[in-house]
Amino acid sequence: MNGRAKGVLAFMAILLGYFIALLDTTIVNIALPEMTRHFGGTVSEISWIMNGYNLAFAALILTASRLADQFGRKKVFIVGVVLFTLSSLLAGLSTSLGMLILFRTIQGLAGAIIVPVSIPLTTTTFPKEKHGMIIGLWGAIAGLAAASGPSLGGIITEKLNWQWIFYVNVPLGVLSIVLTLLFIKESRDESAGKRVDYAGMLSITAGMLLITYAFIKANDYGWNSGEFYALIGAGLLCIALFFFVQRRGKEPMLPLALLKIKEFNGTSLTLFIVGAALSNLAFLTSFFLTRVMGMTELKAGLVLSTMAAGSIVSSAVSGGLSNKYGSRWFGAIGAVIICGSLYSMSTLEADSSLVDVILRLFIAGIGVGLTMAPVMSAGIRHVPEEKVGIASGVINMAKSIGSVLGVAIIVTLLQQNIGGEMQTAQTRILEQVKGDTVLMPFVKEVLVGVVNEQGGQMKTGSDSEVQAEALTTKIMKGLEAAAAKLEPEQQKAFAATREGQIDEVKMLLTKAGSELKEASVKGFGQTFIYASFMSLPGIIFAWMSDKRRARKSSNKSADYESTEIA
Known part of the structure; x- marks a missing residue:
């Protein structure tokens, strides 16, 4: 077998493990309703x-990145893929919701091992002149995994069942393990030492968990x-303890000199913002497509996957070009496009x-x-080669936290915006009902009562058409009950105009449905605008992620940092 074929198989070994770990962050979401029907349980559970x-x-x-640097990246990567493959199989075989959550958590632990280790494995497997192209392909796979998750999840759930969302990982994981054993060489950070920084690992793990x-x-x-502030305060305290331990420790897991490299910081901050932007875009768009435009979950997932096509093309091209021309322009322009989109x-x-x-x-x-792809390439390029592993851990941790924080903020904003609209x-609907000259007084009372009762539900962002159907059912039942209590003369008057009264109610409900849908559109629109503003700092950080090309011919800064870290 020639060198080119071995290189392709080595890259495939890494990408297969990386792909399934990232895919499972999104592929499960579309199957949650089916899992709810299978196991029961509340939405919170x-x-x-x-x-x-x-x-x-x-x-x-971050802990996984450090252990891989110390004890061998190939070895730790295989442990991660084995754990992920096994937990995927057991997740599919779960007989209770508790079992499924347990094995999903183990999947998360395995994913935390696989994802950061994939970058240093890649950079140590291929020569430096190919790093830009390789990381470009790596970025394309990342985009494909994130964007194709909803559609693959929908197709698998519809054509097979939700268990196969986990079963498909098994053959891919096994193939990744075999190819890694055969074609990947072991590598580690020779300057890292063998002493395990237990205090650092415990403090950063506790901090990120909280x-x-x-x-x-x-x-x-x-x-x-108080609960939110307590958790954040405790988490920040653990992170402060982590930096104290790193400063005082003889063999710290995170060399603090890395944080003095401006380009590395720019990369981490950029991917923090991009992580939030991607999560916000996927979250808001999926809800808009299903709740406002009325698409099925499967169709919405397929539509969302079109984002992967653009990502694959631009990642593959920009990764290699950024290695030649620098990353700051690619990253900044890409961040502008994300904000604009x-x-x-x-x-x-x-x-x-x-x-x-x-x-x-x-x-x-x-x-x-x-x-x-270009920003990640720049971040890796500007740190000493032996520190690529821990640097990858920091960068991926920043992206992960950005994703979680972005969704938390955008959910709050969406609820507030839709609630206000x-x-x-609701106020306009009530005014129309009260000002109607056709409806009898008791019909107005029933209509107003039902609209007020549904007011809270109208602020949740649920599909407007579903609400209109619920209102129709409630109103018709309410009219029958109220009419039965009328005086005989009033009952006769209602009976004589019943058809006209019902037609008028339906006309008002049609207007109400349009009002509610328009309110929902406005609420989503405002939230998309806020999400775009939240993404603006990514432009500045992307510009910071690389040096001017005129200064890049000399790598004195990186050499200086390498000496300082060593």
Whole structure:
């Protein structure tokens, strides 16, 4: 077998493990309703199928990077893929919701091992001149995994069943293990030593666990609640302890000199913002497509996957070019496109065409590819080669925390925006009912009572058409009950005009449905705008992620940092 073929198989070994770990962050979401029907349980309980994975992933990622640097990246990568493959099989075989959440959490732990180790394995397997191209392909796979999750999950759930969402990982994981054993060489950070920094690992794991949990529960506890502040405070205290331990330790897991490299900091902050932007885009768009435009979950997932096409193309191209021309322009332009795409989503209407949505998502994918691959490449390029492992851990941890924080903030904003618009719509509906000259007084009373009763539900962002049907059912039942209590003369008057009264009620309900849908569109539009503003700092951070090209010919800064870290 020639060297080119071995290189392809080595890269495939890494990408297979990386792909399944990232895919499982999104592929499960579309199957949650089916899992709810299978196991039962509340929405809060079912949400831990996602939360358990995200918590474990964010908490362990830096620790896994350090252990891989110390004891061998190939060895740790294989442990991660074995654990992920086994937990996927057991998740599919779960007989209770508790079992499924347990194995999803173990999947998260395994994913935290696989994802950060994949970068140093890649950079040590291929020569430096190919790093830009390889990381470009790595970014394309990342975009494909994230964007294709909803559609693959929908197809598998519809054509097979939800268990196969986990079973498909088994053959891919086994193939990754075999190829890794055959074609990947062992590598480690020779300067890292063998002493395990238990204090550092415990403090950073506890800190990330507490902060991630706080953001996951922020909307349940409330952003101003004592529980939220306590969790954030405890998490920050653990992180402060972590930096204290790193400063005083003889063999710290995170060499603090890395944080003096401006380009590395720029990369971490960029991917923190991009992580939040991607999560916000996927979350808001999926809800808009299903609740406002009325698509099925499967169709919405397929539409969302068009973002992967743009990401794959731009990642593959920009990764290699950024190695030659520098990353700051690619990253900054990509961040601008992401912000613009988020803003453009605010102009969608309930009756917008599929082409309008797909075009916006495709352009967003181009922005993602232009940003992630070049910025990641720059971050890795500006740290000493032996510190690529721990640097990858920091960068991926930043992206993971950005994703969790972004969704926590955007959920709150969406609820507030839709709640405000729905309240305004409800007021207009009540005014129309009270001012109607056709309806009899008791019909108005029934209509007003039902609308007021449904007011709270109208603020949740549920589909407006579903609400209109619920209102119709309640009103008709209410009219029958109220009519039975009328005086005989009033009953006769109602009977004589019954058809006209019902037609008028239906006409008002049609107007109400339009009002509610328009309110929902406005609420989503405002939230998309806020999400675009939240993404603006990514432009500045992307510009910081690389040096001017004129100065890049000399790598004195990186050499200096390498000496200082050593």
